[in-house]
Each structure stands twice: as structure tokens, then as C-alpha cells.
Amino acid sequence: MTALAGTSRCDPSLVEAARGGDTAALVALIAAAQPDIRRYAARTCRAADIDDAVQETLLLLYRRVGTLRAVTSFSAWLFAVARRACLRLLRRATGPSEAPADDVEARLVHLAPEDIRIDLSRAIQSLPDHYREVILLRDIEELSIDEIADVLALTRESVKARIHRARIMIREYLIRD
Template structure:
């Protein structure tokens, strides 16, 4: 992510030109963004979904760069697009439909505790390593956010984001159809 952030700060003219409809600038911008999006997808998507997430993200960049309001928000916007692509692909891979929250909670409430424990264990094991690590430290070891940040050498914000994403992935795993 840092490389793209640096590139967007140094090359705001390229982003502006792409926003303005310059086809060459758009091709250059896509070429510059692809390695960073691939690294992001490799860390946040299932291995089987990496190529699709990169493709979906770059396609959306191609289609919507003209609607971007501020050049300074380019990197945040692009990584949010990649994150949503990863989550959408995960939902699709487990056959999940978007069920209302109360329906989901009602389904989980009827599970036997031993079945829920088994599925929860499987859900945690299915997480990418960096998400599994923070969930285990937070929910099993019961460490605080600051303690986890210290152990892993991360910022509080990174720890909180990873916990949030991991819980979303676990929930999606548990409520799959």
C-alpha cells in the first residue's frame, strides 16, 4: 500500500489526467496500481480469489476514476474497492446470500453449542494467518488492543482493523447457506 500512496502523492498529475479522460494516463495509472492491489489482495483475499479481486478492482478503477472527487483520496478509495472485492468473492465462494441480520442471529441461536464450537474453530482456521493471529490473541488469550499491538509490532488502528475484518470473515463463514 505504501508504494501506491507514495506514487499517488508524487504523481497527482497522472491521476488528474486519468480523471480528465486521458487514456494513456489511465493505462499508466492502472499499470502503477496493479502490483500494490495484488499485494493487498494476497493479504486480504483467499488465494483462489486474488486474481479476480485484482481484476475487479482495476476494472472499477478504469470505469470510475473520473468520478473520484479528490486526488488525495485515490489510494484509500482504491484499497476500499479491493477490500469490497475480496469480501464479495468470499461471500460468493461460500454460497452466502445477503441475509438480514436478525435472520442470521436466529439461525445461529438454534445451533447446538458443540456444533457452533466446531464451526467456529473451522472458521478461525480458514482465516489468513494475520487475521487468525489477532483473533486468537484477542478472543482466546484475552489480550487488550494495546497488548496485541505490542506483541505484533502494529499500531492500535491496524490491530482494530484486523480484528474487525477477521470477525466479519468468521461471521460470513458461519452464516453461509
């Protein structure tokens, strides 16, 4: 998963320039990222979906690179986008009854986006304050673990543990709902 971060083709200055709106840097970033995304999609997607997943990922990169908060999270963000594209294509191809193996995801596939937002909002509101706070900072504000640790005066390990526990609690809330 660190293939992009470890190569000179996608150095942080290139990502930063693309984030800043440099068109040439964005084109170079897309060209550099494409082989790594294709390799990842080949391992993650069905063979018939590889090209579509790569295209969807690159399109999202083109549209959203400016919203990326931390250059260091580029690689993880990009692979998460590719993974979601593969899952979305799998769901579309197999139908909602077969695609997700996970109970929560299986239930959410059938819901309208508004209903998902309401359920997720209720799940987050049901969290104890210290868990809700880290989830909001991480998933809504998109702060890094280090930034959250600084804001809340906690250790990295404490922040990671709270995020993990909060996500488990949200999952349990959505399962029983």
C-alpha cells in the same frame, strides 16, 4: 494502505490526468496500481480469489476514475474497492451463511438491493439532524473531512466524531430492525 500515495508511479498529476479522460494516463495509472492492488489482495483475499479481485478492482478503476472527487483520496478509494471485491468473492464462494462475520452485514446479504436501500434510508432518516448532515455530506456527496468542516464550520475532529457516531447509530438501527 498508503503504498500508492507514497510512490512516484501514481503521482497526483497522473491520477488527475486519468480523471480528466487522458487515455494514456489511465493506462499508466492502471499499470502502476496493479502491483500494489495485487499485494493488498494477497493479504486480504483467499488465494483462489486474488486474480479475480485484482481484475475487478482494475475494471472499476477504469470505469470510475473520472468520478473520483479528490485526487488525494485515490489510494484509500482503490484499496476500499479491492477489499469489497475480496469480500464479495468470499461471499460468493462460501455462501451467505458463512461469509460475513458481522451481524448487520450477515442480515443485509440476504436482502434484495431495494430492501437494503429502504432500510438504509430509514436508518439515515432516524439520525438526529447534526449526524444526518455529516453522513450525507461524507457518504452521499463524497466530501472530504476538511470540506465538511468548512461547510459546517466545525473542526476536523468534530466532523470525524460525528461521522463515527452516526455510523454506529445506523448500524444499531439496522441490527434491531
